[in-house]
Amino acid sequence: MSKQQSTDNWPEVRQQAVEQLPGAIVEFIEQCQAEEHPESQLIAVLHQVQNHFGHLGEAQLDAVAQLMRIPHAKVAGVASFYHFFRLNPPGQTTIHICLGTACFVKGAERVAEKFREELGIDFGETTKDGKFSLEASRCLGTCGLAPVIMVDDQVQGPATPDQVPGIIEKLLAKDKRAKNSGS
Ligand code: FES
Structure with missing residues (x-):
């Protein structure tokens, strides 16, 4: 039966x-x-x-x-x-960090560590305020820019740990402007 x-x-x-x-x-x-x-x-x-x-x-x-x-x-x-499955809804902005070979050898893990530290989340998670999600990616096809990150659909590189606070600040400022112009 x-x-x-x-x-x-x-x-x-x-x-x-x-x-x-x-x-x-x-x-x-x-x-x-x-x-x-x-x-x-x-x-x-x-x-x-x-x-x-x-x-x-x-x-x-x-x-x-x-x-x-x-x-x-x-x-x-x-x-x-599996890290490619997410159990929570994605945040407003998803930051993908390429961990493909070219990016990895150029220090992607250090960039990832800085994002984890600044946002207080790990891969596959979303910040409590719902603003940011962090995702690990395979090769994004732009190895010449390694290490590469992709913020929503925009590829950026080479990324360094020092740039991370500025990237987050800019995104927060953009979000604030969008809210102000909508109110
Ligand atoms: S390995 Fe990162 S873009 Fe190719």
Whole structure:
């Protein structure tokens, strides 16, 4: 007997889970369930959920767990293990730090450390005020500028730890101006 059949209230459980996810993702999960090792698609499913919502919320993780019949703790464990998954909504500004080989050898880790220190967050986290998120990236395709950072969609380099406080200040000032002009 499958786990699905053994759950008496499966129709309600399924319905609640389905309401948390877009139809295309539910369909993808159902296709995976028909395969021999559906759990091997968990990361692919989580990527789709994150692409749609921008992060992996508790309700979505639970829906994935229910529909894939994988324990919630395992789904949450996978989501928190990989740095490319984010469990909280992204901040207003996302700062990506390239940790690709060219950037790494030119000191990207020191730049990353300074951002972590100044913002008080680690990769994959968002500041309490919701203003900044920090992300580690693979090669951003501009190795000649190494070490490279990308602030929202703008690539900057070479970045140094000394520049970090100024970059943050500028972003805060820009945000303040935008708020003032909108009020
Ligand atoms: S390794 Fe950083 S841009 Fe290529």
